[in-house]
Amino acid sequence: MTSGANPRSTVKPFADPPLAQSKTDRLAALHAALSPHVATIRTRRGQNVTLTLMAEGGEAAFIVRTGVLTVGVTMPGTSRQVVAILFPGDVLCSGFVPREADGTLTPANAGELWRLRWSVFAELSAKDAAVASFYHEAIDRQMACRAIHVAAIGQFDCRQRVATFLLELALRTGTPSPSGGGVVFDMPLSRIDVADYLGLNADTLSRTMSRLRSSGVLNHSERNRVVVRDLRALGALSPASRALIALYGDRVL
Amino acid sequence: MTSGANPRSTVKPFADPPLAQSKTDRLAALHAALSPHVATIRTRRGQNVTLTLMAEGGEAAFIVRTGVLTVGVTMPGTSRQVVAILFPGDVLCSGFVPREADGTLTPANAGELWRLRWSVFAELSAKDAAVASFYHEAIDRQMACRAIHVAAIGQFDCRQRVATFLLELALRTGTPSPSGGGVVFDMPLSRIDVADYLGLNADTLSRTMSRLRSSGVLNHSERNRVVVRDLRALGALSPASRALIALYGDRVL
DNA sequence: TCACCTTGTTGATCAATATCAAGGCGCGCC
DNA sequence: GGCGCGCCTTGATATTGATCAACAAGGTGA
Numbered sequence: 001m002t003s004g005a006n007p008r009s010t011v012k013p014f015a016d017p018p019l020a021q022s023k024t025d026r027l028a029a030l031h032a033a034l035s036p037h038v039a040t041i042r043t044r045r046g047q048n049v050t051l052t053l054m055a056e057g058g059e060a061a062f063i064v065r066t067g068v069l070t071v072g073v074t075m076p077g078t079s080r081q082v083v084a085i086l087f088p089g090d091v092l093c094s095g096f097v098p099r100e101a102d103g104t105l106t107p108a109n110a111g112e113l114w115r116l117r118w119s120v121f122a123e124l125s126a127k128d129a130a131v132a133s134f135y136h137e138a139i140d141r142q143m144a145c146r147a148i149h150v151a152a153i154g155q156f157d158c159r160q161r162v163a164t165f166l167l168e169l170a171l172r173t174g175t176p177s178p179s180g181g182g183v184v185f186d187m188p189l190s191r192i193d194v195a196d197y198l199g200l201n202a203d204t205l206s207r208t209m210s211r212l213r214s215s216g217v218l219n220h221s222e223r224n225r226v227v228v229r230d231l232r233a234l235g236a237l238s239p240a241s242r243a244l245i246a247l248y249g250d251r252v253l
Numbered sequence: 254m255t256s257g258a259n260p261r262s263t264v265k266p267f268a269d270p271p272l273a274q275s276k277t278d279r280l281a282a283l284h285a286a287l288s289p290h291v292a293t294i295r296t297r298r299g300q301n302v303t304l305t306l307m308a309e310g311g312e313a314a315f316i317v318r319t320g321v322l323t324v325g326v327t328m329p330g331t332s333r334q335v336v337a338i339l340f341p342g343d344v345l346c347s348g349f350v351p352r353e354a355d356g357t358l359t360p361a362n363a364g365e366l367w368r369l370r371w372s373v374f375a376e377l378s379a380k381d382a383a384v385a386s387f388y389h390e391a392i393d394r395q396m397a398c399r400a401i402h403v404a405a406i407g408q409f410d411c412r413q414r415v416a417t418f419l420l421e422l423a424l425r426t427g428t429p430s431p432s433g434g435g436v437v438f439d440m441p442l443s444r445i446d447v448a449d450y451l452g453l454n455a456d457t458l459s460r461t462m463s464r465l466r467s468s469g470v471l472n473h474s475e476r477n478r479v480v481v482r483d484l485r486a487l488g489a490l491s492p493a494s495r496a497l498i499a500l501y502g503d504r505v506l
Numbered sequence: 507t508c509a510c511c512t513t514g515t516t517g518a519t520c521a522a523t524a525t526c527a528a529g530g531c532g533c534g535c536c
Numbered sequence: 537g538g539c540g541c542g543c544c545t546t547g548a549t550a551t552t553g554a555t556c557a558a559c560a561a562g563g564t565g566a
Contacts, residue, residue: 073404075492078413081404095393098400100495122389126379136375139392140348146399147351151326151334153406154452158553160331191514199407201554206515223514223562239328242353411523444544454524459545476532 026134027065027089031114033128034063037121038114043067043107051094051105059118062092067111068188072196074102082197084146085189087172091138093118108188144247148240153199156239161198162208163237164244166218170228171248182219183228183252279387280318280342284367286381287316290374291367296320296360304347304358312371315345320364321426321441325449327355335450337399338442340425344391346371361441397500401493406452409492414451415461416490417497419471423481424501435472436481436505 031038041049049069053060064086071084071092085108086092095118097103107113125132145168152164174183187194195202212218217234219227228234231253235241245253284291294302302322306313317339324337324345338361339345348371350356360366378385398421405417427436440447448455465471470487472480481487484506488494498506 071400073400073496075404075408075496078404078408078492081407083400083403093389093393093396095389096396096400098397098496099499101401101404101493103400122385126382126385129379132375132379136346136348140346143346143349143395143399144351146396146403147324147326147336147349147356148354150336150399150403150406151328151331151354153403154334154449155328155331196407202513203515203555204553207553210515239331240354243326243328243351246352455543456525456545457523460523463545 024088027063030063030131030134033124033131034114034116034121037116037124038063039116040065041113041115043069043109043111043113045107045109047107049105049107049113051097051103053115053117059094060115061094061118061121062105063114063116064088064090064092065112065114067113068108069111069113070104070106070108070189070193070197071097072104072106073098074104080196081199082193084142084149085197089138090142091135108193109186141247148243148247149197152240158200158204158208159211159237160239161200162205162212163217163234164240165194165198166212166226166228167231167234167238167241167244168248169226170231170234170252171244171250174228174252176252177227179229181230181232183231184221185226185228187224187226277341280316283316283384283387286377286384287367287369287374290369290377291316292369293318294366294368296322296362296364296366298360298362300360302358302360302366304350304356306368306370312347314347314369314371314374315358316367316369317341317343317345318365318367320366321361322364322366323357323359323361323442323446323450324350325357325359326351327357333449334452335446337395337402338450342391343395344388361446362439394500401496401500402450405493411453411457411461412464412490413492414453415458415465416487417493418447418451419465419479419481420484420487420491420494420497421501422479423484423487423505424497424503427481427505429505430480432482434483434485436484438479438481440477440479 043049049062051060052058066088069086069092070082071086072080072082074080084092088111092105097105121131121135125135148164152161156164169185169187170183174185176182177184189197191202191205195205198205200208209218212234213220217228217230217237219229221227235245235253238244296302302315304313305311319341322339322345323335324339325333325335327333337345341364345358350358374384374388378388401417405414409417422438422440423436427438429435430437442450444455444458448458451458453461462471465487466473470481470483470490472482474480488498488506491497
């Protein structure tokens with residue numbers, strides 16, 4: 001469970017994905033407003049970020065600066081469910097994670113996380129319109145994303161779920177591949193994490209990915225990197241493609 | 254599809270559920286702050302509330318005053334998914350509903366809804382700490398609720414999902430039944446709505462409810478009303494019972 | 507270099523749930 | 537009252553995806 005032992009952490013990651021450029025700017029601007037109150041956490045895969053502040057058990061707000069994290073819950077007698085995947089610019093408040101549900105905030109790779117007391121964040125929001133609108137946009141995006149996620153888990157079959165997930169990653173973190181029509185991105189999550197996110201068995205997920213490769217939508221690629229050969233073909237497999245594009249843009253399309 | 258034709262709308266509803274008492278007070282206090290900007294919508298079952306404001310296509314914020322509403326999305330080629338059920342005190346912003354996903358806000362019964370321009374709501378939040386904290390608490394609760402919902406759809410089997418749903422309704426809107434240990438509440442949603450919420454087939458849902466009745470957890474009850482004979486037994490069937498109680502209280506337990 | 511461990515892949519089997527079909531019930535409408 | 541229409545229920549069947557088990561691939565540390 002130590003991050004050093006995990007091969008995934010040794011993979012040379014992309015630099016910040018290009019998509020995040022404008023977000024990175026906004027985050028830098030935010031930092032000016034927040035910095036006196038922010039604790040910076042360097043994340044490493046496998047570590048477990050505590051959701052509430054130690055002192056006084058206060059509520060905390062987290063802002064993802066770089067890297068990817070998963071938010072998971074585990075109900076007694078069932079396996080873990082990843083309820084959200086957080087990318088740079090996303091916000092998590094400890095109140096978002098239900099109590100008594102074994103909630104966890106787990107980095108998927110190395111990155112940086114800002115943490116601040118929730119009450120401080122609320123105050124800053126009231127004073128600084130830029131902070132407030134950053135927060136509200138983050139909430140909007142996350143709520144919309146969760147709606148799509150619920151629809152995928154509740155209504156999509158196995159292949160549709162996998163296509164939806166890959167499309168989301170491609171739109172959020174992908175770079176156009178040299179050969180036209182394709183997209184490349186890092187896969188920050190393990191098979192098991194992805195399966196837990198999609199409400200699927202890891203075996204079934206593996207089979208589905210294999211089928212996507214043999215049908216030519218994906219390329220056989222190196223470990224922890226995904227090469228989508230034809231993004232439009234992938235989009236055609238996901239009922240949520242239009243919604244995802246509306247939410248995350250068609251930058252790589 | 255007219256509400257008058259629907260038998261459900263003719264059922265005499267409970268008055269505001271007792272749980273909502275403190276919430277009702279808060280809503281009344283809020284109204285003072287918001288009233289100059291609020292449009293009050295009387296909801297009727299089956300109507301479709303438009304999510305964006307007509308003029309300028311602006312974003313809107315909705316606050317549920319009374320009644321129950323469902324938020325649904327439908328991706329092409331799949332059936333509808335209910336992504337949230339809104340009760341009095343809940344908030345919905347149009348940005349929460351993904352675009353290009355056929356999002357709908359649909360009252361399940363008669364009630365009252367406040368609508369205001371999102372930008373106005375944001376301004377009021379910055380000025381009035383009571384408005385801001387109301388909003389943030391609503392967001393926290395809804396995010397936590399959605400996490401439980403995702404876990405239920407992704408990991409629970411059929412009976413666990415149904416038990417979780419019934420428990421949530423019991424905790425949020427139930428009243429203790431005369432005979433000890435039991436709880437009674439209105440069922441505001443049709444079988445199909447519930448099935449769409451739980452990611453189940455309506456037939457399967459019906460079967461599961463029948464089994465819960467014959468196993469003695471539920472009473473055979475009149476149409477659109479549910480009598481839980483033994484709430485603890487119901488809780489034992491739901492892996493999320495502790496999380497739900499932490500979120501909604503043990504008032505009726 | 508080799509043993510070991512984690513992660514991922516693949517095949518065979520089985521169970522849960524969707525699908526299809528038929529029928530009952532309650533209610534509004536004619 | 538009788539008719540027609542949704543909604544709900546229940547049974548028979550089909551199919552998807554979970555489970556179990558074996559094995560491959562790659563990294564780690566001695």
